[in-house]
Amino acid sequence: MTNSYVQENWLREMHVDKYPSEILSLTLNEATFHNETVPLAAVNFFFGNNGTGKTTLARSLKTGMGVAWNPERQPDDYTLHLYDRTFVEDNLRSSSQLAGVFTLDEQNIQVEDQIAQASKELDEQRTRRNKAKEQRDEKNQSLTTLTEKTAGTCWDKSTDIRTRFPATQEGKKKSKQRFFDEVLSQQTAKEHDLEDVGKLYSVAFDVEARTYPRLAALRDEIPDSDLLGKAITSSADTEYAQFVKTLGALGWIEQGHAAYATEARDTCPYCAQKLPENFEEQLAASIDDSYRADVTALKAFASDYQAVTSALLETPKSHQLADLKPGLDLAEYDTQLELLRVTVEANLKTLDAKIQQPATIVTLEPVQPVVEKINRLIGQANTQIDQHNTVVNNQRSQQQTCIQQVWEHLAFDLDETVTAYRRDKATLESEIAALDKEKAAADQRVHELELDIENLTKQTVNTAQTMITINKLLHDSGFEGFKLREKPSTPNVYEVIRANGEIADRLSEGERNFIAFLYFYFHLQGSLTNTGEIKDKIVIIDDPVSSMDTGALFIVAALIRELVNITLNNWGPPTGTSGRDHIKQIFVLTHNAYFFKEATYNRVSYYKHVSYYLVRKHNNVSSVLTCVRNRHDAPSLQENYSPVANAYATLWQEYKEVSSSTTLLNVMRRILEHYFLQLCGHDGANLRTHILEDHRDQFITVNDDGSQDLTDLRQAESILAYINHEMTGLGDDTFYIEHAADSETCRRVFHSIFNLMGQEQHYNMMMQQTTDFNAPSKPVGAQQTTIPSTQEEATQ
Incomplete structure (x- = not known):
């Protein structure tokens, strides 16, 4: 502008x-x-x-x-x-x-010329200084506007993060400028995973946060045996041994015999036929030592396998864990535990079948990978628990870490806006510095010229x-x-x-x-x-x-x-x-x-x-x-136009506008004094006598009951009582009049005074006059008094 x-x-x-x-x-x-x-x-x-x-x-x-x-x-x-x-x-x-x-x-003419020349340059330097100051102030205002606008932009863009992490915004929650200053102060602009930051924030700023125990890992050494892939048979060559071998039922017969020999009493538990008297010898002759050793080893393996896997099956699922840290995702953990149970139970059935028929070849479902996967899931959970416990045990330092991560992320998100601001700010600051330099030079010259003029002035005193x-x-x-x-x-x-x-x-x-x-x-x-x-x-x-x-x-x-x-x-x-x-x-x-x-x-x-x-x-x-x-x-x-040339007309303007009875009486008194006493030449006492005595009846109203209403007479007496009280003219201060009736009565009596003095036309003229107080006017003469010919004469 x-x-x-x-x-x-x-x-x-x-x-x-x-x-x-x-x-x-x-x-x-x-x-x-x-x-x-x-x-x-x-x-x-x-x-x-x-x-x-x-x-x-x-x-x-x-x-x-x-x-x-x-x-x-x-x-x-x-x-x-x-x-x-x-x-x-x-x-x-x-x-x-x-x-x-x-x-x-x-003054000495030569010195005066020097002062004039120095004063002229002083004005020029002051103008130069003032212009530089004005332009600098405009640039400073532009810089202020730029800063405020950029701060507002950054404030709006960061609403989600500021709302999500309020505890990291202490001292900057209500001030856009303080928030923006903090963004500008960041040395590192770095993107962080807000999910991880959120987890850290939820613990670091939780006054009720506590530690949790780690999960126990599963035993990952699962027993194995090559007997599972071996057909366990006897090498005996008796007729009965060959028969049983042909049937492949040696294990079945042996188990049946062991289970039912006593109760069967020499009767076959399967076909209820009478057993031969030498059955025991034939059965014993059909089983050699190698077979017995393998079967014994197989049973031992099965027992060991069952013990180990039974312990694994006792591992609790997530809902069974006591004092579990909230927020852990253990769904896969539960899934793998169920898979472990199903696998172990199937393998135990397979082992049982193998024991029933040692000659069969079986394969167990792998348990080791499931156990290892479960342990990996437990390890991941323990990592989260350890991280949580570390934050809890170092909550104050972790709060600072969280605050730093949030502000680094904010700086990263706002980097484009901040970069543009720094560029524009640098341009404005460079221009301001140049104007400051110009102003300083002008200030220095102004100071020098002022000293010169001061010294020259001393010579002229x-x-x-x-x-x-x-x-x-x-x-x-x-x-x-x-x-x-x-x-x-x-x-x-x-x-x-x-x-x-x-x-x-x-x-x-x-x-x-x-x-x-x-x-x-x-x-x-x-x-x-x-x-x-x-x-x-x-x-x-x-x-x-x-x-x-x-x-x-x-x-x-x-x-x-x-x-x-x-x-x-x-x-x-x-x-x-x-x-x-x-x-x-x-x-x-x-x-x-x-x-x-x-x-x-x-x-x-x-x-x-x-x-x-x-x-x-x-x-x-x-x-x-x-x-x-x-x-x-x-x-x-x-x-x-001069207000003094219109003082009398101004009184009439006040008379038409004023509402206070006391002020109105003062205005009327000053009009009457100026017009009738100063201009028309009446004496104050004679004026009062002429109005109040010669025309007394005209101020009295007779009521219907014959009584007299003296209101107007008393008001006329009040107005005229102060006429010529202090003949000092229009310029004096007003003084108060007692017995001030309502303004309508005052104006009615005032009008009557002009009528009784033969000045009705003058009154009408002044009441109809506009604010153009210098317009000519010709009041009508009254009695033997000389009346001013124009309004301007009336106010001189």
Whole structure:
């Protein structure tokens, strides 16, 4: 946004087309002001009665409260000078001395040229510095915006992870910027398995986490025998042995005999036939020693196999395990245990069949791979248990590990966004550094030029000439009994000396105010310190002519006109004040109509650079009216008008707007005094007699029951009781009136007074008048009184 755009926007917002000066506007919210915004010009004249808020306005300008500066100006480049009652008290605490005054009067032309040349370069360097500062501030704002925007982007992209691992975000849960700073601080951007991180997080940050026992591994040594693949037979060659061998039933017969021989009692347990008497010999002869050995070995193997596998089958399934760590996936473990059971049971049946018929060849299902797989699953589970227990036993350090992994993963996820931010940030920082360097160079040059101007200024200080000038002004203003003299042995301190040579110890308020203003005036021309004044000035003058006589008032008004000329030198050719332009903006506030006219003489036409204002108060609320209207000769253009030239019409405007009875009575009293006493020449006592005695019956209403209603009469008495109470004119403060009836009754009685005095047409004219207070008007004459021919004459 360019400065020219800002100025144009300001002009549109304030509805004015004046040239913007140093302070563009003032928004008042102090005392009786309520959000009152006043557009300002280079030269500003304020008129208002005492108590309307002028002092509040002046002090707000001085303190900067509500002040809107021109964006092309730097407030630090100016000094604000306020003349008010406080200034008088601070600078004339003792009437016997006055602080030293240093001025630039009668400067050496060569030195003045040097100062002018240095001042011109100083302005250029300040402009260069301010421009660099403005551009740097814009770049800084861009950097701030970039950072905030990127932080917001990273915040939005990381929502899932931040929500999933909240304990790792301590101190950054509510602040996007702190979160972003932490992301930027990561040295490593690394992708982690979030499932693993989640497992670590669930234990590391679980205050109730504990350790769990490991699972026991299965015995993995399964017995084996080559007898399973061997047909175990007898080598005997008896007839019976050959018969049994042919049948392949030796084992079956042997087992049957062993099981049933006793109970069968020489009878075959299978066919119930009588056994031969030598059956035992034949059976024994059919079994040789080798067969017996193999069978015995086979049975021993079967017993050993059953013992080992029975132990394996006692391994508990997952639901049978005591104190099992939650979260382990043991479904496959259970599946393999079931497979082990089925395999072992099948093998035991196979072994039993082999024992029944040793001659058969059998093969056992492999158990070793199943056991090994189960042990691998147990090992995997134990690894998880060990990891869990390690985290529990080192919970604090594991929390840090988890936090680090989460932030490394965040840095990995946001790497593209962060990389773009670092690139753009580096570009902006480089530009900011260049602007800082340029500003520093301008600052250095400004400092050098200020020192040069300070040294040159010291050469132009002439306290003797200042004293002579002040004494001359005192003499010309009629204060012939006073002069200033430098205090002996105290440089730059002055004493006020009476005509008899004695030090003045008592000054009237008017004398004090006059001397203080002269002091203020020369302060503006030069400096109050012996180091010189190098900053441009903004001047605020609040009611400078309090208690002064007419001669002093005229001098002060003339000096203020000179200060106004100095201000206007900034906007056009010099106006006869040595071409000086060190005062950039001026504000003059007063309640004295005569002084206001003198100070503002011949400036109403300076529309672009000068503004007039009327400060008012209604119902204890102050407001400021900018005195601007459309020109009669060119309605599309505007012009200034003086509020003092419209004071009488303003009273009528207040009369039409005010609602408070007490305030309304004061306004009516001031209208009656000004019109009938000052302009028409009536005496206050005669006016009251004419109204209240000669026309008494016209204020009395007779009721239906014959009684008299004296309300209007009493109200007329209340209004006229204060007529000529204190003949001080329009500019005085108001005072309160007792017996204030309702506003409707007040206005009715007020209207009646004009009727009874033959001024009905004047009353109607003023009530119908618009805010164009300078429009001509011709009141009708009354009795033998001379009436002003125009409204403007009525207000002079």
